[in-house]
Amino acid sequence: MVKKFLVVLIILLPLQFALNIGENFDLVTTRVLIPILFLLWLMKSFARKKVWLPRRAEVWLVASFLFLSWLSLFLGRDAEAGWRKLLYFFSIFPVFFVTADIAREEKWQKRAAAAVIASGTIAAAIALVQFSLPFVIGLGKSVKIWEGLVPYALGHSFGRLVAANSSWLVNIGGETRMRAFGFFPDPHNFSFFVNLCFFAGLGYFFWQKKIMPRIWVGVGLAFMLIAVVFSYSRGAYLGLLAGIIFFAVIFLKRSGLLGKVFVVVGIAAILVTIFNSNIISQRMVSSFDPKEGSNAERYKNWVQAVELARDYPLGGVGLGNYARAIDPASQDRSSVYAHNLFLDIAAETGIINAAVFFLLIAVSVWRNVRSKHMLNLGLAAGLIGFLAHSIFDTALYSPQVLTMLLVIIALGLSDNAKFKIQSSK
Template structure:
């Protein structure tokens, strides 16, 4: 079973033989001589980190069009760095699955019933994947990794602080986000600079996971105090969004972080705590959640609405969209309709129930199946499994080396769990403000892949 798992997760993957026979790989380093004489390219990685930080800094405050334009610039910069690179290959199992995923998207475009609309979505997806490639390269430097994470956390603190302020001082509700027949119909749901509480939730998962990681990585009283403050403010803001999917994602994030953190510290614990710490922590967490549901009426009403079925207007809306998405999958089962919301908007009206228009299928798993068929969904799930497996493997290596960078990998996996948890019932993380964080977390894990001198991991 173990060899089969290793093959499935590409644990024994080595790019060297494949790259040696690749004609495309031969163009890497084509501008190597120019790099040696270029002042800017001598600082290629720090400059890349600066360019990435700009999209994080301005992402919550600018239009998606401007974000797309900046992602195009980052893609061009990655191409320049790659052509000027003479180092060892940066191809990891995660990179390989990302390329397979991109290839499946290309096939979906070619076979799409709305090729022009699907091509638009394919271009957007390509920009996100090129952002992943650049990030995975830059994050190989621990110093640049810490710098970029600090930028993410500081901007996240600004966004979440404004969200908390909205809760206490009130803010206009831009849409009917609560069931109008519910006792919470007039409740405030914060959205900060993102304009939508569910979108804000997705945006905060990376900040919450990385701020928890910062509590363990950052040294000194003031940095740790700042990290704790970030955890409290980010978590409070997520709670004030009132997003049920966000709350599900938050529980997935915390449980994942607790499990992996236990693995990190297990060997240094006394025998009693090795046996009982994890059950006590998870049991205590479950107890706190149950007490909050029983004692606090707003939480109880919001949680119970999850199980209200079609009696809750939001549930009913999603169920109608899900049923339509399933019918779309039945008609385009293998390769889907093509990537992107433009393709979805072109096809969905044929299947939608009256008065239930939607921009997506309200589930990232259904969305992948709709856009790229069951084949695309399988590749997406394979990518997640390989990424998490590599994250745990590299975390274990860094733990043995007593390298705190491994905590960032725990945070990355936990942040992904949060996004996937909310993604069960929503697709707002396909928006660029959130999508870049998904691929940043994947890149953070890919960047720690270790090559041995002989070309084997």
């Protein structure tokens, strides 16, 4: 039951909805289902008189991150302001321990990986429908429809915040377009999620030898790739590019001549298709324009975060205190953040905690590459893409993205021989 529960939870992540409990209290279903899953797992573990935890550095890094986040409440400015975020962490992180245990069985590791691909495909399909809507009924009506869905997908309180600070639209060559994001709050969190799923699917595709599963995975990969392109997220493009290059370099080192030719041709076709577009190239070039509005604002955010981390190096300003440290008039739920994952963590919970979270991802990349399994190579490439994208954005407080990130890291702890690269030599 616990194993099936996990698989269903992963698949349904893009379809989460909010329980509007109070005026300023939204609770998405992911934050309810994971604690239930964790409790069921604990009950099963106690019944067999053994709670299994992997003897891996990642477990200690996860525990250290949670401890330092808790400690920052007392070292920072206002402990009360951070309890909401701490509860958020403790409602999501348990999925790491459950997945790590379940993925020890090869059959369930494979099913969990397939669930990741299915989840990314569902997210991409919804986003592509949403992206296409303005071409059918017009931009204004499409925006109104999605604004009407926001309270159900995100909650009334968070939905109002998203609507007030929306990044759903983008100006491309003088034309305003709706970006692909599905039921996520914005294109950035959406593309973080889909990129993680895409690279897991890429590893699964190269491992799978049967034709029909390969076809289905290939269709899913195409959906995810197109959806990320239409998110118009420059950070997502950088993450996608970094992940593809990483995957290709490692794969080329390991495969025979036929594999090398296949990968070079395939990767070249993907890159030419994506970056040959004037729209995409314009978005990429604008990333390096210091006069561009969002770039100037992002640089300002970085400077502010660095200053806070410098002034509060040990515990940061305290979990949940970043927005008010920048703007004392900010509300409890604010859109103010550093636009860089590690600067966000360093400013709120200290430089050491930012290093801990970076090490969590870096160690997972190392372990996945070291395993020499095709699925693990895809997981590692997804984490590299996540790191690259995190230079420009923060997805730590997206329940869907954080859950998927922890699932990916947990899947990488397993070492099953069936995922080994089959050299074409």
